[in-house]
């Protein structure tokens with residue numbers, strides 16, 4: 204079945220350029236980042252909207268995983284959210300956190316399927332750039348060991364650079380998530396060819412090194428196609444665009460629209 208029928212029923216001004224990506228060996232999984240739902244709740248300090256409800260809607264719409272970022276400043280997701288998500292979801296939970304003692308202390312007891320280690324500063328509006336795996340290698344080796352000892356798989360959020368990937372593999376990370384921020388932030392009309400070539404080459408190297416290859420940051424309905432078409436990229440983590448769209452059309456429809464463009468395996 205081509206991806207068309209998933210979204211065909213919705214009349215909307217968006218133009219979808221859905222591809223079946225026949226060259227893609229496996230369906231591209233979609234991890235939905237629901238941090239922004241918690242941001243909205245925290246803006247009023249009340250109980251709504253409920254991030255767990257949003258995650259369950261994403262799951263019923265076909266999301267393959269849910270991602271949350273448990274930030275040190277707890278600006279959106281709280282430990283309570285992480286615990287409830289782990290208890291209620293049938294799909295894997297991925298928690299992003301800084302590779303700090305405090306980060307691990309909050310995340311390990313939740314026992315998510317995955318932890319993604321990210322750089323984190325209090326000043327940034329969202330994650331900026333990838334981890335410097337080379338610089339941090341000794342510390343990351345220990346952190347990865349601790350997470351593995353708790354049966355938690357580890358992904359490292361990195362820029363698509365060969366030396367970072369080689370070190371990630373040496374440290375026995377299970378996956379790398381490529382920062383697609385540079386690609387996503389290209390000026391309108393700029394040629395994405397160089398950035399896409401960089402991502403494609405890094406994806407090939409990552410897979411050769413035995414790493415699971417993921418990607419995310421700044422992806423939306425307009426720019427996700429060429430990234431979802433990269434055969435070695437197994438999973439995309441997308442938040443801002445899906446939650447922004449969900450405000451307009453509802454969570455399930457927003458997830459289905461993204462799946463129609465990313466999930467090559469629907470064919």
Ligand code: PXP
Pocket residue numbers: 236238272299319321329330360380418419420421422440441442443444
């Ligand atoms: N991947 C990582 C590591 C992130 O930190 C974020 C943002 O929280 C995302 C993916 C999702 O990015 P966006 O919200 O721009 O889709």
